[in-house]
Structure formats: C-alpha cells, structure tokens
Amino acid sequence: xxxxxxxxxxxxxxxxTEFNMLTSSKIRDKDSHVMxxxxxxxxxxxxxxxxxxxxxxxxxxxxxxxxxxVERKIPFxxxxxxxxxxxxxxxxxxxxxxxxxxxxxxxDYGFSLxxxxxxxxxxxxxxLDSSKTPKCIFECSSNNKPVLGLKDLNEEDINRFNTYAEDxxxxxxxxxxxxxxxxxxxxxxxxxVVFKDVYTWITKNLIIFKPDTLITNFExxxxxxxxxxxxxxxxxxxxxxxxxxxxxxxxxxxNKRLPPEIFQEVIxxxxxxxxxxxxxxxxxxxxxxxxxxxINKTSDPIITTIKLKHDKSYFDYDFNEESDGTRRxxxxxxxxxxxxxxxxxxxxxxxxxxxxxxxxxxxxLFDSLHVDNNIQLIFSTHESTIMDQALFRRDEIWFIxxxxxxxxxxxxxxRFKERYDKRLSKxxxxxxxxxxxxxxxxxxxxxx
Numbered sequence: 529x530x531x532x533x534x535x536x537x538x539x540x541x542x543x544x545t546e547f548n549m550l551t552s553s554k555i556r557d558k559d560s561h562v563m564x565x566x567x568x569x570x571x572x573x574x575x576x577x578x579x580x581x582x583x584x585x586x587x588x589x590x591x592x593x594x595x596x597x598v599e600r601k602i603p604f605x606x607x608x609x610x611x612x613x614x615x616x617x618x619x620x621x622x623x624x625x626x627x628x629x630x631x632x633x634x635x636d637y638g639f640s641l642x643x644x645x646x647x648x649x650x651x652x653x654x655x656l657d658s659s660k661t662p663k664c665i666f667e668c669s670s671n672n673k674p675v676l677g678l679k680d681l682n683e684e685d686i687n688r689f690n691t692y693a694e695d696x697x698x699x700x701x702x703x704x705x706x707x708x709x710x711x712x713x714x715x716x717x718x719x720x721v722v723f724k725d726v727y728t729w730i731t732k733n734l735i736i737f738k739p740d741t742l743i744t745n746f747e748x749x750x751x752x753x754x755x756x757x758x759x760x761x762x763x764x765x766x767x768x769x770x771x772x773x774x775x776x777x778x779x780x781x782x783n784k785r786l787p788p789e790i791f792q793e794v795i796x797x798x799x800x801x802x803x804x805x806x807x808x809x810x811x812x813x814x815x816x817x818x819x820x821x822x823i824n825k826t827s828d829p830i831i832t833t834i835k836l837k838h839d840k841s842y843f844d845y846d847f848n849e850e851s852d853g854t855r856r857x858x859x860x861x862x863x864x865x866x867x868x869x870x871x872x873x874x875x876x877x878x879x880x881x882x883x884x885x886x887x888x889x890x891x892x893l894f895d896s897l898h899v900d901n902n903i904q905l906i907f908s909t910h911e912s913t914i915m916d917q918a919l920f921r922r923d924e925i926w927f928i929x930x931x932x933x934x935x936x937x938x939x940x941x942x943r944f945k946e947r948y949d950k951r952l953s954k955x956x957x958x959x960x961x962x963x964x965x966x967x968x969x970x971x972x973x974x975x976x
Contacts, residue, residue: 529563529570529902530734530872531634534625538593539586542611542935544623547587549574549904552923552942560895561921563902565629571924572898576908576938577915578928583936584908585738587928588876591906592736594624597639599731601702602646610643613934618644627656630725630870636662637726639703647700653726665722666704673697674704678719685720729870736874743859745811746818746834749774754865761861764893765886767854771837774820775844782831785817798823816848816855852881857890864893869902878907879914888914 529549536544551562551569563570578584596603610617625638639651650669654662654677664677674693676686696707709727714720737743748754749772762769783791794812801808801823812819822830836845847855863873879887891914894905915925925941 529565529629529870530626530904530906531568531570531629532625532627533590534623534638535590537611537617537620537622538590538624539609539611540583540613540930540934540936541586541590542613542617542933545936545938547574547926547938549906550923551921552940555921555923555942558921560899561924565902566632566634568629568634570629570904571921572895572904573920573924574904574906574926575914575920575924576906576926576928577910577912578908582928582930583938584928585876586936587938588736588738588874588908590624591734591874592738594626595730595734595736597624597703598706598727601706602641602648604646607643607646611935621649626730628729628872630729635665635726637705637730648703651704653705653722655722668693668696668704670700671697678722681719685718689720733871734874735871738876739880742813742815744862745813746820746858747811748862748865749834750820757865758861761864761893762857765857765889767850767857768838769836769845769850769854770839772858773835773837774832775835777819777831777833779829779831782819785819794821798829816850818847853883853886856881857886860890863905864890864897866898866903867901872904872906875905875907877909879909879911884911884913887911888916888919891919 531550532546532548534544534546535541549571551571561572563572576584576587593609610620610622619642621640622643623638623640625636627634627636629635634656636654636656637652640649641647642649648670650667651674652667653665655665656662664675666674666676666678668674674696676689676693681689692708692712693704696702696704699707705723705727708720708723712723714724748758755772755774759771762772782794786794797810798821802825805825807822807824809820809822812821818834820832824830834847836847836850838845847858860878878890882890887909914920923940923942926938927941928936928938931937
C-alpha cells in the first residue's frame with residue numbers, strides 16, 4: 529500500500545513536495561477507512577481539491593510518470609518536464625520517490641534525473657524498518673556500476689547481480705529496476721526476487737486513470753457471477769438500465785459500426801490469424817463502443833458486444849446510445865468489482881460526467897464492497913458536495929494551490945482546526961482552506 533510520495537522539480541512542483549496516506553493521531557472516527565500494516569496506520573482514501581491549473585492533474589501525472597519510467601524508460605519528448613518557474617531548474621535534478629508496503633515489508637524506491645539531458649542521475653531501493661536504519665537493497669549513480677546492498681547472498685545470486693550491473697552501465701535513460709526485470713527470471717527462494725516484487729507492485733498494482741483513459745475492457749461481462757453483480761450495481765445507480773448482457777453480432781453489423789479503414793484492418797488481422805492456423809481472442813474499445821472477437825480456425829469468428837435493456841423500452845440499446853455519464857459508470861464499475869489486495873487506484877477527475885449524487889453513491893459502494901480489502905483510492909475532483917465528513921475523514925481531504933511564486937503546494941485539511949459538525953463544503957467555497965479560483969474583474973472589450 530502507498531505510504532508516501534515525494535516529487536521535486538516536475539511540471540508545477542518546484543520544491544520537494546510530500547503527499548502521504550498516514551492517519552492523523554488527532555482523528556479517531558471511521559475505523560473502516562484505516563488499514564493496519566505492521567505498526568503503520570494507512571488511509572484507504574485521499575481526495576484532492578484545487579482550482580483549475582492549480583496542479584491536480586500534474587499530481588496525478590507524478591504517479592503515471594513513475595510507473596511509465598519503471599515499466600519502460602524515460603519517455604522521449606520529456607526534456608521540458610522540469611518546473612519552468614526558474615531558469616536554473618533546467619539544469620537541476622528532478623526527483624521522484626515512493627514509499628510503500630508489499631506483504632508487510634516497507635520499501636523506499638526513487639530516482640533522480642536531469643530532464644534536459646534525458647539522463648538518470650541516481651536510483652535507489654531500501655527496505656525500511658522503524659526499529660533499524662534503512663537497509664540498502666541497491667544504489668546506483670550515473671556512469672557508475674550499481675552497488676548491491678543485500679547481505680548473505682549465495683554465490684549464484686551475487687554473480688547474477690554483477691552480470692546485470694555490468695550490462696546496465698552504459699544505459700542512461702533506463703532505470704536499473706527496469707533492466708533487472710527485462711527478460712530476467714528469479715527463483716522464488718532467491719533474495720533477488722525483491723526486484724521482481726517491487727517492479728510488479730509499481731507497474732501492476734499502481735493503477736492510474738486520466739480523464740481520457742478507458743478503464744474497462746468488459747471482461748467481467750463474460751463471467752456469469754460478475755455479470756449478475758454488474759446488473760445489481762447498475763440498478764443501484766438509477767440510470768434506467770435494468771439489464772446489461774453480451775450479445776453476438778454478425779460481421780456485416782460490425783462493418784456498419786466501424787469506420788471503413790478500421791474494419792479493413794480487423795478483416796486483415798483475422799485473415800492473418802487464420803492463415804497462421806491460430807486461435808485468437810482480442811477486444812476493441814473506444815469511448816462509446818466495445819467489441820470482443822474470437823477467431824477459431826474450425827469455425828466462423830464470434831463477435832460480441834454489449835446490449836442494454838431499459839425499463840419499459842421495447843428495444844434494446846447499444847453502448848454508444850448511452851449518455852457520457854452512464855458510459856463513465858460502466859468504466860468505474862471495474863474498481864467496484866476488483867477483488868485483489870494491495871491495489872492503489874489513482875484517478876484524475878473521478879466525477880467527470882457524473883451527477884454529484886451519483887459520485888457520492890459510487891464512493892459509498894466502493895467503501896462497502898472493499899471493507900475487507902486493502903485497497904486505496906486517490907482521486908482529484910472539483911465536486912465540493914462530496915467534501916463531507918460522513919464520507920471522508922479530515923485527514924483524507926487534501927488541497928492543492930499555487931503559491932506566490934506560482935508553484936503547486938499540497939496540504940491536508942487536517943492542518944485546519946475544525947469542529948466535527950462543520951459543513952466543510954461551505955467553508956471550502958467561502959475560501960477558508962484556499963485552493964479555489966480567484967477571479968479578476970473583467971472590463972468590456974476595448975477598455976483598458
């Protein structure tokens with residue numbers, strides 16, 4: 529689970545900025561929002577408020593950038609991602625650091641890089657223990673061979689690490705953690721398996737959704753148990769839909785629904801698969817359509833899509849006939865059905881296209897369905913009506929705003945002394961906590 533995140537010299541974040549999921553010692557309510565991992569008390573939620581251009585999306589980008597770099601490398605075209613508020617920042621290191629737990633062990637992983645040269649300067653991985661000094665797992669700096677900090681390794685593991693370290697020395701835009709997991713296999717009893725664990729947590733358990741991300745691939749709709757749950761959830765959201773189901777369609781119908789050039793690509797892919805005497809399954813998803821195609825060498829292709837039944841309507845509806853808000857709900861259902869521990873969802877603009885009451889309903893369902901799971905939900909929003917102590921603890925509410933130097937600053941509601949019965953949304957809109965837009969007077973066109 530996520531404990532802390534640090535960022536420095538990235539987009540609108542100039543100085544070192546900290547975000548954390550630790551509970552406040554002053555707050556005792558909502559025990560179900562707290563996870564106990566070893567001696568740590570971690571929060572299940574964090575909601576981030578701020579005016580437009582305050583840095584909310586940049587904050588979500590920090591998570592996405594870390595994951596991208598670990599999974600691949602420093603992205604091309606990233607030379608201008610340093611904070612542009614000061615000239616010296618172009619030649620100043622940018623730092624990303626994340627502290628998290630895996631199976632009750634606490635790790636600190638981070639790296640520094642120089643964006644203007646697309647070059648990694650430092651990288652490190654430590655295991656943290658509150659009763660001891662941090663235990664180095666590895667450290668490396670530019671142009672130097674990575675140093676292994678693990679002790680009591682067998683000769684095979686030492687030789688393997690040294691080989692990987694030698695191979696890595698000339699790579700300047702790829703992280704060592706990435707290289708340690710590129711076509712590398714570790715025995716389960718090897719001490720080096722920690723590299724796989726950390727890599728997997730960052731790339732698979734840290735799930736980031738930006739406003740244009742299509743969350744679901746509708747795989748749950750092909751399981752009878754999941755589909756039953758989905759239909760119950762849809763009714764709870766009061767969208768007018770009474771049933772969702774998967775239905776077969778013909779190639780002719782697929783042709784009518786797809787742009788000609790896309791349809792021709794699909795046909796070409798089908799032919800190639802059949803020519804190679806293979807069986808294949810793939811999905812196609814856009815913002816308003818979904819198709820699943822199974823190609824079998826012994827039978828015709830099976831093409832399916834989603835159909836929706838509305839109360840008192842004679843005809844069924846296609847997915848693209850639903851409103852943006854309804855389609856958004858289908859995406860968010862993925863998060864409700866997730867039955868896996870140690871997952872962190874990071875969502876930019878959770879409330880996009882949703883009615884405020886629907887957003888609140890989703891959050892309540894998320895809580896009730898994951899009461900026994902170690903799952904965290906971190907999201908940015910403009911929706912002040914959900915700033916409610918019936919939904920969140922005070923230490924789960926964060927604000928982001930620009931300071932006098934136009935740099936993004938992040939702070940928690942917990943720093944303000946508020947009564948438990950305080951109407952937070954009203955106080956926020958009145959400007960008590962900052963992080964709201966301040967409008968300048970506008971004169972008519974042509975006036976000075």
